[in-house]
Amino acid sequence: MGSDQILQFSIVSTIVVGAAIVFGTLTVAIMEGRVIMKAFDNMARQPSVADRIRGLLFVVIALLESTAIYVLLICLILLFANPFANVFGL
Amino acid sequence: MGISGVFPQSVFTILGFTITNTVVHTWVIVAVLVGLGIWANKRFKVWEPESWQLLIEYLIEYVDNLVKDQCGRSVPEIVPYLTVMITFIAISNLAGLFPLMQAPTRDINTTVALSLVSLLSTQYFGIRRRGVGGWLHSYIEPNPVMLPMNLLGMFSRVLSMALRLFGNVISGEVISAVFFMLVPLLSPIPMNLLGMLTSVLQALVFTVLTLVFILDAMGPEPADDQPVAAT
Numbered sequence: 001m002g003s004d005q006i007l008q009f010s011i012v013s014t015i016v017v018g019a020a021i022v023f024g025t026l027t028v029a030i031m032e033g034r035v036i037m038k039a040f041d042n043m044a045r046q047p048s049v050a051d052r053i054r055g056l057l058f059v060v061i062a063l064l065e066s067t068a069i070y071v072l073l074i075c076l077i078l079l080f081a082n083p084f085a086n087v088f089g090l
Numbered sequence: 091m092g093i094s095g096v097f098p099q100s101v102f103t104i105l106g107f108t109i110t111n112t113v114v115h116t117w118v119i120v121a122v123l124v125g126l127g128i129w130a131n132k133r134f135k136v137w138e139p140e141s142w143q144l145l146i147e148y149l150i151e152y153v154d155n156l157v158k159d160q161c162g163r164s165v166p167e168i169v170p171y172l173t174v175m176i177t178f179i180a181i182s183n184l185a186g187l188f189p190l191m192q193a194p195t196r197d198i199n200t201t202v203a204l205s206l207v208s209l210l211s212t213q214y215f216g217i218r219r220r221g222v223g224g225w226l227h228s229y230i231e232p233n234p235v236m237l238p239m240n241l242l243g244m245f246s247r248v249l250s251m252a253l254r255l256f257g258n259v260i261s262g263e264v265i266s267a268v269f270f271m272l273v274p275l276l277s278p279i280p281m282n283l284l285g286m287l288t289s290v291l292q293a294l295v296f297t298v299l300t301l302v303f304i305l306d307a308m309g310p311e312p313a314d315d316q317p318v319a320a321t
Contacts, residue, residue, distance in 0.1 A: 055159070062295040066250070069257035076264050080093055 013082065017075045024071030032064050093271065096263040098197045112197040119182055119194065149173060156298060161305050168215060168304055176297040179204065183259055183289030187282060193289075195259045198252065205252040208300045209244060216307030228309065251299055258292045 039057045043050040077083075098110040134143060153173045157165050182200070185191045194200045217225045229240050266281040 052159070058291060059295055059298050062254075062291050066254035066257065069261060070253060072261050073253065073257040076261060080264065081097065 009084075013078055017078050020071055021075050024075075025068045028064060028068040032061060035060060035064065093264060093267045096192070096196060096260070096267050098199075110197065111192070112194045112200060115185060115191055116182070116194040116200065118191065119178070119185060123178065123181065149177070153297070156301060157305075160298075160301060163311070165305070165308075167218075168301070171211060172297050172301055175204075175208075175300060176293050179255070179296055180290050180293035183293060184286060186263070186285065193259050193263070195255055196263050198256045201252040201256040201259075202248070204255070204296070205248040208251065208296075208303070209248050211300070212303045212307040215304050216309070219308040224309070225307075228307065247299075247303060251296060255292055255296055258288050262288060 036057070039053055043053050098112040100108045101111050101114055102109050130142070130146065133140075139147075150169060150173055153176065154164055154166075154169050157169060157172070179195065182195045183193050186193045195204075213225070216228065220228070230237055231240075262281070262285045266278060266285070269277045269281055
């Protein structure tokens with residue numbers, strides 16, 4: 001395993017991690033924004049159910065966020081605890 | 091040790107089992123919670139309660155309101171279990187704020203264990219409410235064709251709850267470690283503030299999901315077929 005292959009492994013790994021984070025968090029951010037927008041609109045329309053909406057809003061946001069967290073988890077594992085690193089002696 | 095210090099390290103081995111520092115931290119948290127519980131149990135008062143008793147009662151009432159929001163009525167048999175779950179997960183996630191302690195939920199083993207306990211609890215409450223026959227019947231509930239989907243659903247719930255909790259905690263720790271490496275002065279303050287928010291929120295989400303699955307396994311009450319009166 002030469003240093004050329006180590007370099008290629010590092011470069012490809014970094015590029016993949018960068019692309020994964022971008023695509024993984026893009027849709028999540030857009031959809032969370034839409035959920036929050038609708039929630040605020042309806043809380044202003046009907047103040048009597050505003051407390052119930054607020055209670056569910058946090059839970060739904062955490063559920064949506066968990067998808068982005070899955071992507072972040074894979075990226076962190078690839079960067080810091082890469083299972084293929086010991087093939088190259090890294 | 092660098093950034094890999096946030097991942098669990100082995101402390102010692104007993105009989106071939108590796109004891110990581112996650113297990114030691116969990117023992118400390120369990121000892122503290124059980125000790126507080128025993129201490130508080132002797133000092134409960136019906137009249138003129140002290141402020142910490144009101145805090146505990148507020149927590150139990152909060153969990154009871156969570157149950158009522160989901161199914162319209164109070165289910166007292168699951169409230170103690172859910173209260174312990176939310177307290178343990180919240181304290182575990184916040185344990186990183188105390189000196190010499192780290193969050194045991196930053197280990198995938200802890201979160202998978204919690205999710206498996208959740209899964210077993212849904213089966214337990216389902217059997218307790220509906221009997222073994224009713225519980226087995228619930229797997230072919232809409233249609234016998236749904237049997238593999240129901241089994242796969244159970245497996246995917248465990249996986250998603252474990253990964254959600256683990257991912258939130260470990261990503262907070264790794265990002266804190268990276269920030270600390272870059273900016274050692276005062277950088278733990280905003281990271282810990284964000285960590286406190288996500289800790290309690292993830293405990294709440296875990297508990298709400300467990301609650302929904304338990305209520306789903308317990309099945310509909312006969313009174314649920316009646317229309318609910320407007321509140």
